Amino acid sequence: MTRRNSVRPLAWTACVVAGLALGYSQALLAKDEPLPEVSPEGLQLKHDSRDARVVYLKPGATFNQYSRVAILDCYVEFDKNWQRDYNSNTSGLQGRVSTADMDRMKAAVGAEFKKVFTKELQKGGGYEVVDTAAPDVLILRPAIINLVVTAPDLQTSNMTRSVVASAGQMTLYLELWDSATSTILARILDPQADNRMGGMAQVSSRVTNAAAVDQIFRQWAEKLHKHLDAVRSKPAGS
Numbered sequence: 342m343t344r345r346n347s348v349r350p351l352a353w354t355a356c357v358v359a360g361l362a363l364g365y366s367q368a369l370l371a372k373d374e375p376l377p378e379v380s381p382e383g384l385q386l387k388h389d390s391r392d393a394r395v396v397y398l399k400p401g402a403t404f405n406q407y408s409r410v411a412i413l414d415c416y417v418e419f420d421k422n423w424q425r426d427y428n429s430n431t432s433g434l435q436g437r438v439s440t441a442d443m444d445r446m447k448a449a450v451g452a453e454f455k456k457v458f459t460k461e462l463q464k465g466g467g468y469e470v471v472d473t474a475a476p477d478v479l480i481l482r483p484a485i486i487n488l489v490v491t492a493p494d495l496q497t498s499n500m501t502r503s504v505v506a507s508a509g510q511m512t513l514y515l516e517l518w519d520s521a522t523s524t525i526l527a528r529i530l531d532p533q534a535d536n537r538m539g540g541m542a543q544v545s546s547r548v549t550n551a552a553a554v555d556q557i558f559r560q561w562a563e564k565l566h567k568h569l570d571a572v573r574s575k576p577a578g579s
Contacts, residue, residue: 461562474520508553510534
C-alpha cells in the first residue's frame with residue numbers, strides 16, 4: 342500500500358519560502374545581470390525555454406510519473422514601490438491605497454490563482470488536484486511577485502473611473518517539488534503584463550481587472566498542462 346502524507350505542513354511554510362525567494366528572483370530577472378548557470382540547490386539553467394523568462398531544472402529529473410498535483414497556497418507580493426507610487430499620484434484620501442486594500446487584493450489574487458490552476462489542470466481529464474503526498478503527486482509551490490495594478494478597485498463611494506491601456510503586470514514564481522521525497526525539481530519565473538486590448542485604452546473596473554488576472558493565470562496553467570502532457574507521453578526515464 343502506498344503511504345500518503347498530507348502536504349499541508351508544506352503549505353504552512355509556502356509564504357516563508359516564497360518571501361525568502363523574492364531577493365533571489367529579483368536578481369534573476371535583472372536585465373543587465375547574467376543568469377547563474379546553477380542555482381543554490383543545483384538546478385541548471387535551461388537555455389532553450391520559450392514559454393517562460395527563466396527556467397531551472399534538476400539534472401535528470403523526470404515528470405512522467407506524475408498523474409496528480411497538489412497546489413499550495415499562492416504567496417502574493419506587490420511591487421516594492423507600487424503603493425507609494427500609486428498614492429503619490431492620487432489626490433484625496435479616498436483614492437489612496439491602504440495596507441488593508443493591499444491585503445484584500447493579495448488574498449483575492451491568491452485565491453484566484455488556485456481556482457484557475459485547479460480548473461485548467463483538471464480540464465479534459467488531466468490532473469487530479471489533491472492535498473496528499475504520494476509518488477505520483479507533483480507539488481506546485483507558487484508565488485505572484487512584482488504585482489502592479491494600474492487602477493485598483495478600492496470599493497469606495499468615489500465614482501471616478503480610470504481609462505488605462507493595461508490592467509497591470511505580475512511575475513510568476515513557481516517551484517515544482519516531488520511530494521514523496523520533498524525534492525525541488527524545477528523553478529520557473531515568468532513576468533507577464535495585461536495586453537488584451539493591444540494597448541488600446543479602456544475603462545478600468547473590478548470586472549476588467551479580474552479578467553486580466555484570469556487570462557494571465559490561464560495562460561500559465563495551460564502551458565504547464567501542455568508540458569506535463571508532453572513528458573507523460575514519453576517512456577519512463579526518457
